[in-house]
Amino acid sequence: DAGVTQSPTHLIKTRGQQVTLRCSPKSGHDTVSWYQQALGQGPQFIFQYYEEEERQRGNFPDRFSGHQFPNYSSELNVNALLLGDSALYLCASSLGSMNTEAFFGQGTRLTVV
Amino acid sequence: ILNVEQSPQSLHVQEGDSTNFTCSFPSSNFYALHWYRWETAKSPEALFVMTLNGDEKKKGRISATLNTKEGYSYLYIKGSQPEDSATYLCAFSLPYNFNKFYFGSGTKLNVKP
Numbered sequence: 616d617a618g619v620t621q622s623p624t625h626l627i628k629t630r631g632q633q634v635t636l637r638c639s640p641k642s643g644h645d646t647v648s649w650y651q652q653a654l655g656q657g658p659q660f661i662f663q664y665y666e667e668e669e670r671q672r673g674n675f676p677d678r679f680s681g682h683q684f685p686n687y688s689s690e691l692n693v694n695a696l697l698l699g700d701s702a703l704y705l706c707a708s709s710l711g712s713m714n715t716e717a718f719f720g721q722g723t724r725l726t727v728v
Numbered sequence: 729i730l731n732v733e734q735s736p737q738s739l740h741v742q743e744g745d746s747t748n749f750t751c752s753f754p755s756s757n758f759y760a761l762h763w764y765r766w767e768t769a770k771s772p773e774a775l776f777v778m779t780l781n782g783d784e785k786k787k788g789r790i791s792a793t794l795n796t797k798e799g800y801s802y803l804y805i806k807g808s809q810p811e812d813s814a815t816y817l818c819a820f821s822l823p824y825n826f827n828k829f830y831f832g833s834g835t836k837l838n839v840k841p
Contacts, residue, residue, distance in 0.1 A: 619771065648827060657732070657817060657831030671828055705772070709827045717762070717827050719772040 619708050621720035628696050628727050636691040636723045640708030647689040650705040664689050701727045732820050734832035741808050748804045749835040751818030755799030759823040766815045808839040
């Protein structure tokens with residue numbers, strides 16, 4: 616079992632550009648959550664996908680959007696990048712509608728210059 | 729916004745020392761408290777999920793306790809080893825919130841040989 620995999624591991628973008636990050640959940644998991652960890656802070660919840668729909672969302676602007684595919688993998692898109700979007704983006708997968716153990720990927724380090 | 733606080737922010741101990749850290753969370757409307765161990769360049773690894781007041785969990789030299797009435801959890805490491813060096817994150821979740829986690833900013837532990 617490969618666990619949760621995220622790609623790419625690192626990338627550098629310029630202000631104003633758009634970026635897409637990808638996540639494959641742990642085998643058997645159907646729920647994907649995305650978190651942003653800025654330097655010196657704990658991870659902050661961005662949104663969560665279940666059954667290909669956004670089920671809940673944190674306090675992030677509409678520039679942050681996502682998608683979940685039929686195979687449960689997910690993408691996080693950020694438009695009009697700002698310097699402040701530089702962070703580690705973590706993907707977590709879990710099963711179903713209950714609060715259960717969540718498994719995390721290694722994250723994607725995004726640097727906006 | 730739900731506040732989850734961890735202390736201390738960082739800790740330096742000698743090999744063989746025992747140590748503990750604290751996670752404080754809102755005591756009302758509690759569902760679960762999660763502890764994660766996060767080594768640099770790796771995925772956060774789940775240590776414990778605790779849901780009941782008075783819960784005590786143990787995994788090898790690491791143990792955790794939970795007090796939901798006063799809103800805190802302690803993580804203990806007995807006889808620290810260099811391989812215990814990591815950031816320890818706690819995350820709080822609400823009922824019916826499908827694994828939407830509110831994270832603390834973590835305690836970074838460094839164990840010197």
